[in-house]
Amino acid sequence: MSYPDIQLFTAATMNGWKPLIFLEEAGAEYELVGVDFSTRAHKAPDFLALNPNGKIPALIDRGNNDFAVFESGAMLWYLAEKYGQFLSADPNTRSETLQWLMLQMGGVGPAMGQAMFFARFAEDAGQASAAATARFTGESRRLFEVLDTRLQERDWLVGDAYSIADMAIFPWVRCHSWATISMDGLDHLAAWIERLDARPAVARALQLPNPAPKFLARYD
Numbered sequence: 001m002s003y004p005d006i007q008l009f010t011a012a013t014m015n016g017w018k019p020l021i022f023l024e025e026a027g028a029e030y031e032l033v034g035v036d037f038s039t040r041a042h043k044a045p046d047f048l049a050l051n052p053n054g055k056i057p058a059l060i061d062r063g064n065n066d067f068a069v070f071e072s073g074a075m076l077w078y079l080a081e082k083y084g085q086f087l088s089a090d091p092n093t094r095s096e097t098l099q100w101l102m103l104q105m106g107g108v109g110p111a112m113g114q115a116m117f118f119a120r121f122a123e124d125a126g127q128a129s130a131a132a133t134a135r136f137t138g139e140s141r142r143l144f145e146v147l148d149t150r151l152q153e154r155d156w157l158v159g160d161a162y163s164i165a166d167m168a169i170f171p172w173v174r175c176h177s178w179a180t181i182s183m184d185g186l187d188h189l190a191a192w193i194e195r196l197d198a199r200p201a202v203a204r205a206l207q208l209p210n211p212a213p214k215f216l217a218r219y220d
């Protein structure tokens with residue numbers, strides 16, 4: 001029996017969807033292993049051997065001596081190189097794509113993750129902090145405005161092609177309601193969300209590894 005090269009360990013979260021979007025878009029065969037946080041499987045020794053940070057997503061490439069990759073941005077980059085898709089070979093376009101990918105990893109993801117924590121979980125746990133909520137929702141909104149400006153005269157974040165930068169940022173921005181970030185006046189960013197939502201591969205990925213959770217709802 002032969003197995004597909006990629007074994008992907010993930011869950012239905014903003015970071016977890018990124019490699020799923022890539023693999024669905026690339027039409028690559030892969031084995032999907034859904035990680036259930038409630039079992040703490042992602043903190044067990046066999047998972048920590050893949051990702052010492054104990055978080056999803058992570059992958060094993062059986063076609064590359066079981067090479068393990070963690071951190072969703074690094075995974076998108078690895079997959080783009082393996083399959084030769086969604087990352088330009090032109091050095092400057094490639095650099096620009098990685099710049100926007102890093103903006104997601106270092107900016108959009110952390111700011112929105114904290115906004116979600118303070119606006120939702122801390123609130124529900126009776127640990128609300130108005131200052132923390134304002135800081136992280138404010139920073140997220142500022143980053144949304146950067147993205148909206150970037151998309152004023154282009155369909156995709158870099159050059160004229162859909163890339164791993166779009167795949168990285170989309171799941172986060174798509175969950176703006178859950179992070180309580182207003183989209184008011186951000187028409188270019190809203191149109192970009194529509195373009196991505198209309199892609200069959202993206203729609204498939206957002207239903208994996210199990211039906212979309214409530215935080216995916218567009219209008220909460």
Ligand SMILES: N[C@@H](CCC(=O)N[C@@H](CS)C(=O)NCC(=O)O)C(=O)O
Pocket residue numbers: 013014015016037042054055056057070071072073
């Ligand atoms: N920087 C990491 C973040 C990974 C991350 O935060 N994963 C979350 C889900 S989105 C997770 O595994 N949470 C479960 C936990 O921390 O126990 C990446 O982009 O891969």
